[in-house]
Amino acid sequence: MTDSPNGGVSRRSFLASTGAVGALALAGCTEGPSNGGSGDGSGSSGDSGSSQLSGEINITGSSTVYPIAFAVAKKFQSAHSGVDISVSPTGSGGGFSNHFCVGNAAFNNASRPITKEEEQLCSDNGVEYHEINIATDALTVIVNSENDWVDCMTPDQLKQIWRADGASTWAEVNSDWPDEPISRFGAAETSGTFDYFNETILGEETSHTTKYEATEKDNLILQGVQKDQYGIGYFGFAYYQGNKDAVKALGIDNGDGCVKPSLETAKSGKYKPLSRSLFTYPKKSALAEEHVAEFARYYVEQSANSSLIADEIGFVPKTEEDMQAELDALNAVIDEVQ
Structure with missing residues (x-):
């Protein structure tokens, strides 16, 4: 995998390889923090001084959203090497049914909204979640x-x-x-x-x-x-x-x-x-843990990072205004559970 100048990975080499893998664990990443404009690693979460954060984060779900989750996780760990993040492209439905809604994942990525059946499965297992719109795709x-x-x-x-x-x-x-x-x-x-x-x-x-x-x-x-x-x-x-x-x-x-x-x-x-919204769903109880909450904030901040979302990966990023609205909603949930 080839590193790009802003700490992500080159789109061609990264996207050409990620379709073939089942999961990537990002434990122990130690490269230095990236530099750039708003949302590129200099935001409140990526370099917040919380260098002692530690713990594990398991992310499942959409193979379409997978490149975003992987790149964001990699950048987050450049500042927080004590956080081990596993990203698995299980498919949106496979992630909800087999992992997230049965309590075995902190996040599930999805290339469409959660279905009523999945909502019921989460409810049956006591899993509460928060929906975050990350980007827009052109299928x-x-x-x-x-x-x-x-x-x-x-x-x-x-x-x-x-x-x-x-x-x-x-x-x-x-x-x-x-x-x-x-x-x-x-x-x-x-x-x-x-x-x-x-x-x-x-x-x-x-x-x-x-x-x-x-x-x-x-x-x-x-x-x-x-x-x-x-x-x-x-x-x-x-x-x-x-x-x-x-x-x-x-x-x-x-x-x-x-x-x-x-x-x-x-x-x-x-x-x-064929334009569609892309999502990630953090589990509310997982957001009670500081390392998960900080990563969730960073994930949202990165959604407005044009160099990452558009130039490197190939999706439409959020506007700064829309990103801030998503971040405000997320912070309200974090305040609720912490």
């Missing part, structure tokens, strides 16, 4: 670089490809396209990306096809599409941005012309309907 549909017949799709065309009993060849979607089988690569059912795509493109009345290569690992989606001229897949924009030379991103025509996924179109709201 990206990719095809093989040699695909010369399509640059843009409508939501309805995507629905034809990804619904159960949908199109089996490209020509069935558009008669001008090749009469060749569609090879699909996408998120597993435990993924928040799967949930968001399913809800946004397919809708409540339509099921996602099971005839595709399902995985939690973005690198496997990338590799599948990269090796198959007739492949198509989807994942978060950050992973595409780190691999632009490997595949082609499709624009989406939602009725107002073709719009390509980018930080700018996601921020402006023009990239519809």
Whole structure:
């Protein structure tokens, strides 16, 4: 993994590697604190003088949010080497169901809001949580670089490809396209990306096809599409941005012309309907511990760090105003539990 100048990791090397790992523990990180503007490590939490903080923090959840959590944890530990942080990309749903809502994680990252079923599971196990909006993503549909017949799709065309009993060849979607089988690569059912795509493109009345290569690992989606001229897949924009030379991103025509996924179109709201909010959920009881509370504050502060969130990782960061509102809400919860 290659360090970047501001203490994070280079987007290409980091995002190219993290899709393949199951978890990364950041115990004992000792590199020096980073420098920069607001929210980059010079805020109240990152260099607050709490160098004696110690303890463990277990973070599970979304593989899409994973690069943010990992980078933030790495930067936090540059000032607090006594805090051991484990970050596991279990998928949003997998994290809620198997870890967070049964009491085995301090945070769960999610690429969509917590569901009613997950809320009930947390309640059944006495787990109270606080929702934090961390960033905005542009969910990206990719095809093989040699695909010369399509640059843009409508939501309805995507629905034809990804619904159960949908199109089996490209020509069935558009008669001008090749009469060749569609090879699909996408998120597993435990993924928040799967949930968001399913809800946004397919809708409540339509099921996602099971005839595709399902995985939690973005690198496997990338590799599948990269090796198959007739492949198509989807994942978060950050992973595409780190691999632009490997595949082609499709624009989406939602009725107002073709719009390509980018930080700018996601921020402006023009990239519809595949722009989405990203979240992290700290457990309230964990926030009673000082090292967890300090990390949670730092996580929120970093959400406005453009050099990290936008330039390094590839998401739309929070504005300073929105970040402060999230921080105020978090501090109210911390005051409540401490």
